[in-house]
Amino acid sequence: MLENLPTSTLARLLRRTTLSAVLVGAGGTIVALAIAPPLAAVGVVLGVVLALANLRLLDRQAARVELSGEQRRRAVRRQIGGRTAGRLAVVTAIVLASLWLSVPLGLGIVSGLVLYQVVFVLNVLRVVARQGGPE
Numbered sequence: 001m002l003e004n005l006p007t008s009t010l011a012r013l014l015r016r017t018t019l020s021a022v023l024v025g026a027g028g029t030i031v032a033l034a035i036a037p038p039l040a041a042v043g044v045v046l047g048v049v050l051a052l053a054n055l056r057l058l059d060r061q062a063a064r065v066e067l068s069g070e071q072r073r074r075a076v077r078r079q080i081g082g083r084t085a086g087r088l089a090v091v092t093a094i095v096l097a098s099l100w101l102s103v104p105l106g107l108g109i110v111s112g113l114v115l116y117q118v119v120f121v122l123n124v125l126r127v128v129a130r131q132g133g134p135e
Contacts, residue, residue, distance in 0.1 A: 013127050020119045028115050043108015051116035054087055
């Protein structure tokens with residue numbers, strides 16, 4: 001569905017998602033400061049930062065794959081999938097280690113990651129709705 005969108009739409013989607021995630025993350029940090037230990041607020045910030053870093057790395061990786069010329073679809077999927085799985089493993093290890101060290105910090109990181117994903121999905125839904133919905 002998203003592959004049919006013009007590349008300028010995807011760039012705007014990423015910018016809008018980044019800005020929205022920063023704003024929602026700031027709001028989540030304020031809420032965490034009000035109702036949870038301060039480490040939870042730090043965790044929310046770290047979670048959003050981890051999610052944004054993952055998005056930037058995925059964007060950079062996808063751009064490199066496109067520039068490498070004609071490749072079989074399966075090879076491209078394998079290349080992107082392996083690195084994506086690696087990043088997911090690193091983020092999971094960070095979350096588990098932070099949960100082990102400090103539960104509020106770990107839960108804050110998870111909350112930041114979830115906030116980012118919600119913002120991302122809402123922005124994608126918005127773009128798809130403007131393009132006329134799924135085909």
